[in-house]
Amino acid sequence: MAVPSRVIAIEGGFATVEAFGVTRTCNLMLLSDPVGIGDYLILGAGGGFAAAKVAAADALVALEYLEEVLADGRA
Amino acid sequence: MPFSEARIDLTFRLAGDAVVAVRVDSSRQTQAARSLAGRRPDQVVAMLPTVFPLCGTAQALAGMAAIERASGIVVDPAHVLARRMLLLGETLCEHGMGLARDWPALLGEGPDLGSARNLRAAAARLKLLLYPSAYWNRPGGGALEPDRAGLGSAVAAIGGEIAHLLAADPEEPAASPAALSDWAQGGASAAARLFARIFDDGLADFGATDFLPMPSNGPPDLAERLESDADGGYVARPACRGRVFETGALARHAGHPLVAPLLAAHGNGLAARLAARLAEVTESLRDLSALMQNLSDAPSAPTPGVARGCGLGLVEAARGTLVHRVELEDGVVAKYQILAPTEWNFHPAGAMARGMIGVPAGPKLLDRAWMLVNALDPCVVCTLMAE
Numbered sequence: 350m351a352v353p354s355r356v357i358a359i360e361g362g363f364a365t366v367e368a369f370g371v372t373r374t375c376n377l378m379l380l381s382d383p384v385g386i387g388d389y390l391i392l393g394a395g396g397g398f399a400a401a402k403v404a405a406a407d408a409l410v411a412l413e414y415l416e417e418v419l420a421d422g423r424a
Numbered sequence: 425m426p427f428s429e430a431r432i433d434l435t436f437r438l439a440g441d442a443v444v445a446v447r448v449d450s451s452r453q454t455q456a457a458r459s460l461a462g463r464r465p466d467q468v469v470a471m472l473p474t475v476f477p478l479c480g481t482a483q484a485l486a487g488m489a490a491i492e493r494a495s496g497i498v499v500d501p502a503h504v505l506a507r508r509m510l511l512l513g514e515t516l517c518e519h520g521m522g523l524a525r526d527w528p529a530l531l532g533e534g535p536d537l538g539s540a541r542n543l544r545a546a547a548a549r550l551k552l553l554l555y556p557s558a559y560w561n562r563p564g565g566g567a568l569e570p571d572r573a574g575l576g577s578a579v580a581a582i583g584g585e586i587a588h589l590l591a592a593d594p595e596e597p598a599a600s601p602a603a604l605s606d607w608a609q610g611g612a613s614a615a616a617r618l619f620a621r622i623f624d625d626g627l628a629d630f631g632a633t634d635f636l637p638m639p640s641n642g643p644p645d646l647a648e649r650l651e652s653d654a655d656g657g658y659v660a661r662p663a664c665r666g667r668v669f670e671t672g673a674l675a676r677h678a679g680h681p682l683v684a685p686l687l688a689a690h691g692n693g694l695a696a697r698l699a700a701r702l703a704e705v706t707e708s709l710r711d712l713s714a715l716m717q718n719l720s721d722a723p724s725a726p727t728p729g730v731a732r733g734c735g736l737g738l739v740e741a742a743r744g745t746l747v748h749r750v751e752l753e754d755g756v757v758a759k760y761q762i763l764a765p766t767e768w769n770f771h772p773a774g775a776m777a778r779g780m781i782g783v784p785a786g787p788k789l790l791d792r793a794w795m796l797v798n799a800l801d802p803c804v805v806c807t808l809m810a811e
Binding site for chain 2: 350351353376378379380381391393394395396400401403407408410411414415417418421
């Protein structure tokens with residue numbers, strides 16, 4: 350499972366992203382699409398690289414589901 | 425509350441001069457799919473690639489297959505073919521990420537991120553080149569309008585990146601063990617150097633154990649075990665009458681001309697498992713090109729679905745057999761289950777754990793175990809420890 354993370358800062362090919370109150374830094378080298386503040390990224394296993402950029406609408410639906418997973422005690 | 429990333433911790437217990445036991449601690453969220461209940465089937469399928477992005481295409485395809493079976497929807501063969509192309513593209517991308525990033529790391533070399541990015545971009549393009557309105561993941565099938573010229577370019581780009589990462593036409597090392605050995609000794613790519621290391625250090629049989637390949641249609645008792653899995657124990661630790669199958673490239677390509685002789689000579693150790701991934705790359709490239717010739721752009725409308733039923737969707741993803749099961753009631757999901765390949769291969773009695781029993785202790789133990797982890801390729805982060 351992965352958590353869509355919102356980009357809050359970008360510097361030198363790296364983005365700082367936030368999800369569920371946790372911030373992480375990831376490498377943007379694997380992405381072909383341009384990334385900006387406010388975009389949502391999916392991080393690869395280990396979190397070191399951004400694996401994909403996802404549309405905000407898709408990210409918000411996924412985050413709502415993941416909140417349910419947490420509330421259900423399944424994460 | 426933070427959302428913890430899942431991982432698998434492997435602990436090798438040493439006694440005397442060998443590994444005598446392997447403990448597998450998994451924090452994978454194997455029950456999370458149950459929280460999909462209450463949603464419409466199309467909403468679930470749309471979410472799957474975002475929530476389960478590793479092999480996200482395979483996840484959506486398995487979900488669509490399960491939902492279509494539960495609903496009694498018959499999909500046009502043109503969509504079946506197009507979906508197969510998407511799956512092959514993802515399989516090539518996943519194995520390519522191994523070639524570009526994971527295999528060099530096993531040698532202490534840096535990744536080829538440029539090639540990895542190009543490969544992912546080319547594989548991602550397949551979706552819009554087949555389904556320009558973006559509805560590739562719609563139960564029953566979206567608007568299939570293949571751009572044949574664009575697809576030809578994308579498939580050529582995928583093949584070109586794979587050839588770059590291997591520093592060879594993929595067919596060459598995959599032709600036979602002798603061809604693999606020649607290519608490996610040439611050492612022109614990280615993948616070649618990894619095979620050379622494995623053969624030179626006598627590691628071809630490292631991790632070999634009893635070979636229990638996943639049957640081509642999944643475990644024979646799959647449907648009933650999932651149906652009766654009230655507490656989620658089966659999807660967390662699957663087994664079939666006491667057997668824990670090995671799933672993935674080796675199970676699928678055990679009879680390949682490159683793989684079969686290695687399997688006979690060295691068992692299901694590093695050489696056969698990594699060679700099976702090379703074999704799968706060549707087979708997938710060949711299949712992708714062949715399927716492209718048979719694409720149709722005028723699929724019939726799907727048969728209307730029913731609102732109640734139960735369905736199983738089984739897809740051979742890059743890492744192995746991926747299964748989704750759904751129960752529909754009144755047009756919404758009443759129950760959803762996912763059984764992923766990692767639960768077989770990294771089961772406490774699975775191929776990884778069994779393969780490490782009896783392995784000699786020593787300063788290179790964890791480095792070699794890492795090679796085996798990469799050969800089996802779990803879908804989460806893994807940590808290794810010896811005690």
